Amino acid sequence: MKxxxxxxxxLGVPTVFLLALFVLPLLSMVVLSxxxxxxxxxxxxxxxxxxxxxxxxxxxxxxxxxxxxxAGVVSLVCILIAWPVSYAIILYGGRYRLLLTLAFAVPxxxxxxxRVIALQGLLGPVGLINAVLMAxxxxxxxxxxxxxxxxxIGLVYLYLPIVVTVIYLSLLNFDARLIDAAKIFGAxxxxxxxxxxxxxxxxxxxxxxxxxxxxxxxxxxxxxxxxGANGTLYGMAMxxxxxxxxxxxxxxxxxxxxxxxxxIAVLLVGMRVxxxxxxFTGFGRG
Amino acid sequence: MRGTLTRRLGTYTLLAxxxxxxxxxxxxxxxxGLGSFARNHxxxxxxxxxxxxxxRLFGNSLYQTAFFNSLVLxxxxxxxxxxxxxxxTLGLMRHAGRRAGLYLALFIAPLxxxxxxVGIASLIFNxxxxxxxxxxxxxxxxxxxxxxxxxxLIMATxxxxxxxxxDDAAMVFGAxxxxxxxxxxLPLIWPGLLGAFVVTFIMAxxxxxISFYLLGATPTLPSVAWGALRYGVKPELYALATAVNLVVxxxxxxxxxxxxxxxxxxxxRPERARAV
Numbered sequence: 001m002k003x004x005x006x007x008x009x010x011l012g013v014p015t016v017f018l019l020a021l022f023v024l025p026l027l028s029m030v031v032l033s034x035x036x037x038x039x040x041x042x043x044x045x046x047x048x049x050x051x052x053x054x055x056x057x058x059x060x061x062x063x064x065x066x067x068x069x070x071a072g073v074v075s076l077v078c079i080l081i082a083w084p085v086s087y088a089i090i091l092y093g094g095r096y097r098l099l100l101t102l103a104f105a106v107p108x109x110x111x112x113x114x115r116v117i118a119l120q121g122l123l124g125p126v127g128l129i130n131a132v133l134m135a136x137x138x139x140x141x142x143x144x145x146x147x148x149x150x151x152x153i154g155l156v157y158l159y160l161p162i163v164v165t166v167i168y169l170s171l172l173n174f175d176a177r178l179i180d181a182a183k184i185f186g187a188x189x190x191x192x193x194x195x196x197x198x199x200x201x202x203x204x205x206x207x208x209x210x211x212x213x214x215x216x217x218x219x220x221x222x223x224x225x226x227x228g229a230n231g232t233l234y235g236m237a238m239x240x241x242x243x244x245x246x247x248x249x250x251x252x253x254x255x256x257x258x259x260x261x262x263x264i265a266v267l268l269v270g271m272r273v274x275x276x277x278x279x280f281t282g283f284g285r286g
Numbered sequence: 287m288r289g290t291l292t293r294r295l296g297t298y299t300l301l302a303x304x305x306x307x308x309x310x311x312x313x314x315x316x317x318x319g320l321g322s323f324a325r326n327h328x329x330x331x332x333x334x335x336x337x338x339x340x341x342r343l344f345g346n347s348l349y350q351t352a353f354f355n356s357l358v359l360x361x362x363x364x365x366x367x368x369x370x371x372x373x374x375t376l377g378l379m380r381h382a383g384r385r386a387g388l389y390l391a392l393f394i395a396p397l398x399x400x401x402x403x404v405g406i407a408s409l410i411f412n413x414x415x416x417x418x419x420x421x422x423x424x425x426x427x428x429x430x431x432x433x434x435x436x437x438x439l440i441m442a443t444x445x446x447x448x449x450x451x452x453d454d455a456a457m458v459f460g461a462x463x464x465x466x467x468x469x470x471x472l473p474l475i476w477p478g479l480l481g482a483f484v485v486t487f488i489m490a491x492x493x494x495x496i497s498f499y500l501l502g503a504t505p506t507l508p509s510v511a512w513g514a515l516r517y518g519v520k521p522e523l524y525a526l527a528t529a530v531n532l533v534v535x536x537x538x539x540x541x542x543x544x545x546x547x548x549x550x551x552x553x554x555r556p557e558r559a560r561a562v
Binding site: 010015026081084099103104110115122126127128160169217218221248252258259262266 | 389403530
């Protein structure tokens, strides 16, 4: 009897917390997206004007497509880098594995603004790379600052650590004896990788993809400080609705679009996964 | 012969990627670290050493207020998130039964919603519906939402091997649930709690994308840095970034020493050392 009461409290309090501070705000964003803003005031009449603006205003569609491409490319690059990195840590890390992974997490833990500042020190017009190039007598690279390439480098820099951590955890919980088994039965290393290692770690890889894709899709800081005139991304345009232009209702509609886009992306990725094929056995309550 | 050659090539490629990635991550940090200690801060090779930048940073009263606010925000959000996540993890593992999947989906949902959306949605909810001005409390609450999911994940990875029979044993011998928790469960799970607290503290301390919309006029370190960044990078910002980096590295160093001396394991399980 007592245990049941405790269980209800343990699960109920966090549930109420999330409903009040996470679900309700998101719902109020949806409601606001159907109202409109006039001279910095919210007018409560229900209409679809914001969505019509977003669908027909060419700039917003361009921003969304650019954001989707950017987030997709950045996530793929992150996974392409993170796989060999986490594999190398697992294979050669020995007892220092955890330290090596934590060393990857240090930049992740120092905050987005400060990392953008560090990146400007590296990529900026008078930053490390260009200063070295000019000291060597060559021309500075123009494409690595205030362009979409710079934004992409910045986003990879920001989200590589989390992708590495996720794939590392996936590989850590993967039973390597399965590879040995495959090899004993005559599989080449490549085939063992393609048929055993990769599918069994696909779930972790996709989680890494999603955890990189979603924040990239709504990046606000990186395009603002590293991207150039053609580098406006959707999240940045959305943030501006709440700042300079004061059109909250339109911003809320953009938030809804962004939210739905993320959900669709997650579902599209999730549908490709056959959980049982990835060795998923439940929520770890064994 | 060819086999060993390809294998060695594979090894080198792996290690090269590893080293290059570390370089990519640490080069900017080292660069601005050197820059913040040097008079010639844009290209400190070789550096002309000075501590003036740090003097100016620590002497600046705006940065002092901002630091204090960030500290309050970080501790508040991390404490709230850790306690709630601990309750949620215990509840999920012990009491959820068949509805575990449903609860889990709700609890980790904030991971799949971008931070900036949490910030904007909370701004709309507080500002429009509740008519509340942004302040430190609203920022703490909104940050706790995001931190909660991370704390839950960290604790779940720590606790999923926890042996609940220990609790049952204590109860069988007549301990109350509360006493069982404080004398059996808590001493065994505290590294997970501490890990979750440390990570979520660092996240909330550094957060801008959520806090920005909820702070009102309260300055925190990231928001002050953001404001300064709009007017170009100043050496003070380099010094600020370096100071935060040093503190984080120090924190992880303490964690590492604790692990090395066997005081805490932070989820490291020696018996799994030979996986892969």
